[in-house]
Amino acid sequence: MKAPPFRYHAPASLSEAVSLLSNLENARVLAGGQSLMPMLNLRVAAPDHLVDLGRVSGLTGIVDEGQSIIIGAMTTQRAVERSALVARRCPLLAEAVAHVGHQQTRNRGTIGGSICHLDPGAELPVVAAALDAELRIAGPTGARRMKFRDFPEGYLTSQLAPDEILTHVAFPAIGARTGSAFLEFNRRPADFAIVSVAVQITLGASDIVTHAAIAFGGIQGAPVRFAKAEEALPGRPWSAAVGETLRRLVPELACDGDDLYPADYKRDLCGSLLVRAMTKAAARAGGRDV
Amino acid sequence: MFDPRRVTLVVNGNPVDRMVDSRVHLADFLRRDLKLTGTHLGCEHGVCGACTILVDGASVRACLMLAVQADGRRIDTIESVAGDDGILHPIQEALSRRHGLQCGYCTPGVVMTLLELDRDRDGRSLSEPEIRAALSGNLCRCTGYQGIVDAALDLFGPKNIETSTQPTHGSST
Ligand code: FES
Numbered sequence: 139m140k141a142p143p144f145r146y147h148a149p150a151s152l153s154e155a156v157s158l159l160s161n162l163e164n165a166r167v168l169a170g171g172q173s174l175m176p177m178l179n180l181r182v183a184a185p186d187h188l189v190d191l192g193r194v195s196g197l198t199g200i201v202d203e204g205q206s207i208i209i210g211a212m213t214t215q216r217a218v219e220r221s222a223l224v225a226r227r228c229p230l231l232a233e234a235v236a237h238v239g240h241q242q243t244r245n246r247g248t249i250g251g252s253i254c255h256l257d258p259g260a261e262l263p264v265v266a267a268a269l270d271a272e273l274r275i276a277g278p279t280g281a282r283r284m285k286f287r288d289f290p291e292g293y294l295t296s297q298l299a300p301d302e303i304l305t306h307v308a309f310p311a312i313g314a315r316t317g318s319a320f321l322e323f324n325r326r327p328a329d330f331a332i333v334s335v336a337v338q339i340t341l342g343a344s345d346i347v348t349h350a351a352i353a354f355g356g357i358q359g360a361p362v363r364f365a366k367a368e369e370a371l372p373g374r375p376w377s378a379a380v381g382e383t384l385r386r387l388v389p390e391l392a393c394d395g396d397d398l399y400p401a402d403y404k405r406d407l408c409g410s411l412l413v414r415a416m417t418k419a420a421a422r423a424g425g426r427d428v
Numbered sequence: 429m430f431d432p433r434r435v436t437l438v439v440n441g442n443p444v445d446r447m448v449d450s451r452v453h454l455a456d457f458l459r460r461d462l463k464l465t466g467t468h469l470g471c472e473h474g475v476c477g478a479c480t481i482l483v484d485g486a487s488v489r490a491c492l493m494l495a496v497q498a499d500g501r502r503i504d505t506i507e508s509v510a511g512d513d514g515i516l517h518p519i520q521e522a523l524s525r526r527h528g529l530q531c532g533y534c535t536p537g538v539v540m541t542l543l544e545l546d547r548d549r550d551g552r553s554l555s556e557p558e559i560r561a562a563l564s565g566n567l568c569r570c571t572g573y574q575g576i577v578d579a580a581l582d583l584f585g586p587k588n589i590e591t592s593t594q595p596t597h598g599s600s601t
């Protein structure tokens with residue numbers, strides 16, 4: 139189908155974009171369009187106004203700020219995929235972004251667009267959850283920062299006000315003796331994930347786990363941190379036996395299922411993907427890649 | 429037109445200056461306004477890849493981009509690929525030789541994806557899994573993909589001795 143009619147706005151600055159959003163009724167932000175354009179063409183979205191961020195300056199680029207890698211919200215997924223800086227300093231993001239859609243959509247799709255759209259099958263929000271990325275947001279009263287954990291409100295909905303714009307995402311840079319892994323399961327590569335997992339662990343003396351972060355995508359409306367497992371890990375080295383312990387915690391995960399992928403099936407996937415991802419991440423943290 | 433906008437862009441090397449309704453996607457603009465019907469529409473929501481074109485050299489689904497967003501950009505479509513004399517581009521030639529098309533509906537998108545792949549590989553030879561991954565965004569209902577993959581392997585595969593298949597004619601270089 140074709141998109142319904144709307145008025146198109148192409149502001150050149152952030153302040154212009156924010157003031158358009160403040161003054162227009164039923165306006166939507168257009169980032170890379172790789173989710174919104176299908177929604178328009180299918181007419182599941184019918185905004186009266188589209189505010190295209192494509193010509194707003196200052197919203198692209200990848201900068202190393204020491205503690206964090208700051209990525210402009212309008213940076214394409216492809217640019218992140220090809221960034222040597224991201225590969226070195228935020229390998230979890232680098233590994234996940236290659237799973238996002240296809241090259242033809244990664245060439246247009248943006249980091250900020252994916253995080254704001256919050257599709258349960260999307261990869262980048264899961265990474266943002268695992269690393270608890272910091273979101274930098276511009277609005278009519280100025281800028282504010284929010285941790286990703288406070289960002290999702292529910293299915294496809296964030297805490298962004300209608301006149302706010304995500305401008306940058308700060309992903310914590312990987313530290314010493316830390317390893318990460320991203321895995322997903324779907325029926326064909328490049329589909330949305332049925333279940334995805336992002337993990338990052340840090341090892342101390344004698345390879346004892348000192349810190350672990352685990353996030354799942356696909357099991358609820360928004361990404362979920364697996365706090366029970368994160369708390370169970372520190373204090374011992376990673377091993378197959380610890381993996382079994384984690385697996386036993388999985389039935390406690392709240393998980394939405396449907397006719398195609400029932401909750402129990404998704405939980406099975408969670409257990410298997412988690413153990414595989416942790417094994418990879420532990421090997422990477424120990425300086426061995428797998 | 430509900431919301432007419434002026435766009436100036438370069439399509440296949442030719443400057444274009446038109447008015448377009450803001451809700452018109454780039455594939456419809458190319459097909460209806462510019463009569464470049466080589467870019468096909470399969471699904472119109474970003475799934476099939478039939479509408480793949482190059483925007484500033486990067487492969488893009490033309491159904492997922494508004495024509496207004498192409499203002500100031502350089503667009504290359506399948507019409508730019510063969511020579512003006514009708515001589516096929518090596519990618520087209522290989523697809524034909526390897527039976528990489530039957531109905532041909534997906535083919536313009538496949539060719540544009542392979543053009544980008546050829547440029548990005550930068551002379552490096554590619555494995556079959558790499559080629560299949562690159563083609564994963566282009567659905568084909570006829571060939572079962574083997575012919576398409578074989579054509580790409582002929583050109584970019586490990587035993588390849590041709591160093592480049594970049595077009596030496598047309599405007600898509
Ligand atoms: S028509 Fe554009 S992806 Fe199918």
Ligand code: FES
Pocket residue numbers: 528529530531532533534535567568569570571
């Ligand atoms: S040749 Fe018919 S769809 Fe590919």
